Amino acid sequence: xxxxxxxxxxxxxxxxxxxxxxxxxxxxxxxxxxxxxxxxxxxxxxxxxxxxxxxxxxxxxxxxxxxxxxxxxxxxxxxxxxxxxxxxxxxxxxxxxxxxxxxxxxxxxxxxxxxxxxxxxxxxxxxxxxxxxxxxxxxxxxxxxxxxxxxxxxxxxxxxxxxxxxxxxxxxxxxxxxxxxxxxxxxxxxxxxxxxxxxxxxxxxxxxxxxxxxxxxxxxxxxxxxxxxxxxxxxxxxxxxxxxxxxxxxxxxxxxxxxxxxxxxxxxxxxxxxxxxxxxxxxxxxxxxxxxxxxxxxxxxxxxxxxxxxxxxxxxxxxxxxxxxxxxx
Amino acid sequence: xxxxxxxxxxxxxxxxxxxxxxxxxxxxxxxxxxxxxxxxxxxxxxxxxxxxxxxxxxxxxxxxxxxxxxxxxxxxxxxxxxxxxxxxxxxxxxxxxxxxxxxxxxxxxxxxxxxxxxxxxxxxxxxxxxxxxxxxxxxxxxxxxxxxxxxxxxxxxxxxxxxxxxxxxxxxxxxxxxxxxxxxxxxxxxxxxxxxxxxxxxxxxxxxxxxxxxxxxxxxxxxxxxxxxxxxxxxxxxxxxxxxxxxxxxxxxxxxxxxx
Ligand SMILES: Cc1cc2nc3c(=O)[nH]c(=O)nc-3n(C[C@H](O)[C@H](O)[C@H](O)COP(=O)(O)OP(=O)(O)OC[C@H]3O[C@@H](n4cnc5c(N)ncnc54)[C@H](O)[C@@H]3O)c2cc1C
Ligand SMILES: Nc1ncnc2c1ncn2[C@@H]1O[C@H](COP(=O)(O)O)[C@@H](O)[C@H]1O
Numbered sequence: 001x002x003x004x005x006x007x008x009x010x011x012x013x014x015x016x017x018x019x020x021x022x023x024x025x026x027x028x029x030x031x032x033x034x035x036x037x038x039x040x041x042x043x044x045x046x047x048x049x050x051x052x053x054x055x056x057x058x059x060x061x062x063x064x065x066x067x068x069x070x071x072x073x074x075x076x077x078x079x080x081x082x083x084x085x086x087x088x089x090x091x092x093x094x095x096x097x098x099x100x101x102x103x104x105x106x107x108x109x110x111x112x113x114x115x116x117x118x119x120x121x122x123x124x125x126x127x128x129x130x131x132x133x134x135x136x137x138x139x140x141x142x143x144x145x146x147x148x149x150x151x152x153x154x155x156x157x158x159x160x161x162x163x164x165x166x167x168x169x170x171x172x173x174x175x176x177x178x179x180x181x182x183x184x185x186x187x188x189x190x191x192x193x194x195x196x197x198x199x200x201x202x203x204x205x206x207x208x209x210x211x212x213x214x215x216x217x218x219x220x221x222x223x224x225x226x227x228x229x230x231x232x233x234x235x236x237x238x239x240x241x242x243x244x245x246x247x248x249x250x251x252x253x254x255x256x257x258x259x260x261x262x263x264x265x266x267x268x269x270x271x272x273x274x275x276x277x278x279x280x281x282x283x284x285x286x287x288x289x290x291x292x293x294x295x296x297x298x299x300x301x302x303x304x305x306x307x308x309x310x311x312x313x314x315x316x317x318x319x320x321x322x323x324x325x326x327x328x329x
Numbered sequence: 330x331x332x333x334x335x336x337x338x339x340x341x342x343x344x345x346x347x348x349x350x351x352x353x354x355x356x357x358x359x360x361x362x363x364x365x366x367x368x369x370x371x372x373x374x375x376x377x378x379x380x381x382x383x384x385x386x387x388x389x390x391x392x393x394x395x396x397x398x399x400x401x402x403x404x405x406x407x408x409x410x411x412x413x414x415x416x417x418x419x420x421x422x423x424x425x426x427x428x429x430x431x432x433x434x435x436x437x438x439x440x441x442x443x444x445x446x447x448x449x450x451x452x453x454x455x456x457x458x459x460x461x462x463x464x465x466x467x468x469x470x471x472x473x474x475x476x477x478x479x480x481x482x483x484x485x486x487x488x489x490x491x492x493x494x495x496x497x498x499x500x501x502x503x504x505x506x507x508x509x510x511x512x513x514x515x516x517x518x519x520x521x522x523x524x525x526x527x528x529x530x531x532x533x534x535x536x537x538x539x540x541x542x543x544x545x546x547x548x549x550x551x552x553x554x555x556x557x558x559x560x561x562x563x564x565x566x567x568x569x570x571x572x573x574x575x576x577x578x579x580x581x582x583x584x585x586x587x588x589x
Contacts, residue, residue: 192495196491202490302564
């Protein structure tokens with residue numbers, strides 16, 4: 001049976017029950033595509049009705065929400081079951097999912113359950129001759145691949161999108177919201193038995209618009225205060241290299257790179273970071289990259305927009321003072 | 330405790346990449362390595378085996394030349410390897426990969442299956458979810474610490490606030506991220522020992538998988554074209570002057586780009 005023209009968005013919420021930024025980016029994109037193809041932009045969220053309403057403000061015309069607490073307690077199974085049953089009932093053309101750990105978890109279960117096609121790590125989505133075409137950076141960013149669904153229009157296609165791929169567009173609309181129940185018989189397989197807070201919090205690197213990252217050049221834990229201050233002044237988050245994490249200066253949750261997080265802020269300020277390939281692959285698509293390094297031969301000095309050659313211990317305090325001064329005027 | 334670690338052979342991140350005419354990667358042209366995330370899974374499995382005994386099997390779906398890469402995992406200390414390889418697998422998509430691994434797992438006794446949380450080439454983070462769904466197993470993912478005992482597995486999953494401690498009954502599927510401990514480096518004696526370890530090669534027929542459901546022809550997605558992204562950045566080099574002047578220069582640069 002051919003699919004409808006609808007574009008579904010599976011949204012993820014934060015601990016306050018609000019849709020995350022990436023989910024809102026997806027809502028805007030779905031609305032734009034729906035306007036082009038004449039389908040509907042439909043949301044699915046496992047959370048409160050208010051989350052569904054927010055999604056409407058970002059362009060979705062219809063939002064299904066499932067407030068069942070099992071969705072949060074069991075993380076993966078129940079939300080995947082909710083989405084799978086809605087996909088089966090509505091047969092959408094595309095389903096956009098956030099390229100976050102949870103988004104990938106849900107997508108894996110859906111692909112296994114329904115045997116659908118999936119495009120992962122997508123940074124762009126357009127319609128070419130009525131078919132969905134995606135762009136995917138591949139092989140650590142060495143290549144950019146364009147790909148389509150061989151099943152386009154015949155079966156729903158899942159598209160997993162990286163943060164920062166689409167602009168945030170608040171259209172101020174209102175969605176028709178509809179409560180749905182967790183499908184009967186959804187088994188309990190996994191339970192969250194404890195939630196632990198990381199001392200000092202966890203940075204939301206995936207969605208940060210400004211990141212100030214530090215590496216081995218910072219020399220110890222205490223010196224991270226220097227870049228924490230810069231991040232605060234710029235309204236951004238702190239990140240780190242694996243060398244800093246391995247040295248025990250900062251938790252793994254801050255690590256950017258191949259075995260850490262991939263980020264795409266508008267500004268990436270790299271302080272005392274060499275820019276080895278395993279770090280580069282996690283941040284190379286950032287908007288503006290500024291590097292501060294006392295070695296002008298460091299790899300990062302080859303792919304930054306601004307390469308400042310100098311001692312970070314002299315520059316950072318002065319930069320913090322200058323940023324603070326400009327904030328006041 | 331019998332553990333299977335699913336490990337993928339990936340092109341070395343640091344090497345030059347080339348494509349074949351059909352748009353797939355010319356994997357022969359780049360050195361292959363164990364997916365770095367999977368090394369953490371192997372190390373985690375070795376630690377559980379050392380504490381609790383049992384057998385550790387590596388399972389890989391990959392090309393004919395994959396045994397060399399699997400031997401590296403055997404040299405780290407795994408007991409045996411299984412390679413599922415078949416000409417029909419070339420160009421398989423995510424679903425097909427999950428399907429073939431699930432079929433192979435049906436032939437292996439296990440209490441726990443470990444995965445890396447994503448591969449450095451596809452980066453999907455999807456395969457373990459597909460396998461878990463197909464085998465109807467619980468899935469704990471993105472954890473950097475696990476404990477097994479009493480018929481259960483507990484893992485520490487990164488959350489927005491810190492960690493969620495998640496629990497499931499065995500048998501279960503678990504995906505591992507970078508752990509606080511480093512994967513061990515194979516020693517020379519262990520590299521020698523690994524050469525004598527059992528390494529089975531299974532075809533699609535051996536695992537009872539339907540060849541019509543895998544490979545390029547059955548894939549749900551098709552690569553249209555590839556390009557090398559142009560490195561558009563022009564680097565402005567600024568050699569620091571006195572700190573205040575340098576700070577002003579950087580702030581002006583930010584202001585010019587409307588970043589402050
Ligand atoms: C499988 C694998 C996965 C990896 N994954 C990751 C990953 O996810 N993320 C990651 O970051 N790395 C990763 N790495 C490690 C990576 O290869 C590099 O070792 C690491 O990124 C280096 O971190 P760094 O830049 O902080 O340290 P270094 O390479 O030591 O660089 C420090 C820099 O600071 C500069 N510096 C020193 N003092 C000063 C000063 N006073 N003022 C200004 N500059 C100064 C130096 O010139 C130097 O360029 C991985 C490696 C492997 C093998
Ligand atoms: N061809 C494969 N053979 C064995 N394991 C695989 C294969 N592909 C993926 N995996 C496993 O699935 C994890 C996630 O891969 P991916 O979904 O490709 O990001 C990897 O870290 C491996 O543990």
